[in-house]
């Protein structure tokens with residue numbers, strides 16, 4: 130089989146990166162390579178990043194998290210060359226930025242990366258529109274073009290019409306939106322976000338996270354996002370890198386980090402999530418998207434999915450007993466092969482009781498794109514938990530939900 134050569138190099142490839150501060154950073158790195166610990170080298174300086182390696186495919190949100198001082202900011206600054214690594218290489222779309230001329234590095238930084246900071250870093254004497262257009266101005270884009278792109282970016286973050294305001298006329302949340310708009314207007318493929326939402330109050334913060342996820346869906350940017358907040362990391366990250374004392378100690382999906390923490394440090398972060406976890410499956414259950422007898426044909430199933438904008442349907446028998454799930458692709462295939470019933474197209478769907486604690490469900494849900502079914506003691510379908518709802522709920526211990534009655538019983 131052919132490998133996917135066309136997919137090209139990853140957006141970011143970091144290989145054995147070290148960054149040390151001190152009078153002789155090279156010496157510090159050499160000693161680390163020879164086996165010295167970070168603590169042993171304290172008198173000579175700080176080993177801020179030690180032997181970091183990872184890849185971020187284009188379009189991924191890669192979250193770096195860890196306690197204060199663990200090296201997150203230093204690591205992210207090596208990705209656009211603001212702080213070149215002491216050793217190791219950083220490739221952006223296949224180009225090694227540690228091996229290019231300073232002029233080329235500046236060009237790469239301008240054209241391909243943008244950064245969003247915790248404290249907005251807006252220019253106070255410029256308007257919101259001028260701030261949003263700033264990266265384009267630096268790049269020498271014409272005034273009319275940058276005004277057009279800045280306005281477009283402002284409208285993407287919900288700030289249409291604010292272009293003429295000054296930053297101090299806006300709330301904190303709005304200012305952070307301007308920071309985001311500035312990064313979007315630059316139309317770079319890599320966005321680096323350093324604690325970008327950490328200064329916002331919880332509600333606004335959640336709103337911004339949602340907006341970022343939406344924009345990401347729409348624009349497919351590659352994002353490296355730093356946070357020290359595990360809930361935020363789990364909400365946003367396709368994968369999470371956990372840093373401790375300069376080292377990446379684990380890289381994984383939310384599920385992997387929750388289920389299989391690499392060491393006690395990671396386990397402690399995860400434990401915090403578990404301690405606050407009071408939600409049960411019933412709390413986040415939704416009405417089943419649709420119920421359908423297996424005797425209904427694939428065409429009807431397909432039509433219902435379209436009607437409900439979903440890609441999967443629970444299938445129940447006449448007694449409302451769960452039979453499984455049918456996916457859109459299977460239904461479509463059934464239609465094209467002229468099948469009359471759903472027989473052979475129904476796949477097993479994991480089910481749970483409404484009282485099961487959410488944290489226990491993550492394994493089952495992670496393997497099933499349609500999520501979980503919630504059933505009563507007699508095996509009758511009460512509701513569903515789409516996979517994304519489960520992940521969101523796990524990532525947000527303050528979320529509340531209510532148990533829904535089955536309200537839709539949709540016949541074909």
Ligand SMILES: Nc1ncnc2c1ncn2[C@@H]1O[C@H](COP(=O)(O)OP(=O)(O)OP(=O)(O)O)[C@@H](O)[C@H]1O
Nearest residue numbers: 150175177195196197198199200201202203204357
């Ligand atoms: N320019 C610098 N000169 C000397 N030491 C530095 C410099 N920048 C960072 N450090 C040190 O490197 C270590 C890692 O810092 P860094 O800011 O990367 O951590 P962080 O995980 O981002 O922390 P925070 O969440 O507090 O920003 C810290 O011990 C810090 O004091």
